[in-house]
Amino acid sequence: MSVIIVMHEFDTPSPARTAPGPGRGVGSPVRRVHVAPAAPGTTDEPGPRTLCGKDTFAMRAAGPPTGSPWYPPEEADLVCPSCDAAMDED
Template identity: 45%
Template sequence: MGEIVVVYELDKPMAKRSSLGIPAGEERPVRKVHAAPSSTGPRTLCGKDTFAMETAYWKPSEHPGAPWHPAEYASVVCSDCDAVIKT
């Protein structure tokens, strides 16, 4: 497999909560962590469109021997992307 990039599928922005004073879109936690080929097309390895995803600063090629994703997001890694990488 060629080089990959890590992309984050983010939660949708929150609606404004005037009673709490939190502006809309203030926090967008990571919903899923996906892998995408760095050189071909706008789709993840599991087939999702990357248009609305955010590219991670984590580069698997800079961390030999480590998982392909940042450790802090291990609980939200896309199982389909992970399966493709492990094959």
């Protein structure tokens, strides 16, 4: 896998990532942390689905991983187990 992007799923769905300004969900607690491959031809836009198959449209990109593990350590208890398992397979 090439470029991946950490995604935040909020309790309150966020509008499209391209919407200007803070969206719904911003400031709300993160419900789950996922990972998505970058969209083809980009390094900073997530593809349409996370590794566990969820739609990324209503999520917010948290950015690329900054090391190992792929998720922010302070969010370890929020990591999607399916995304984490998919990352372990690579």
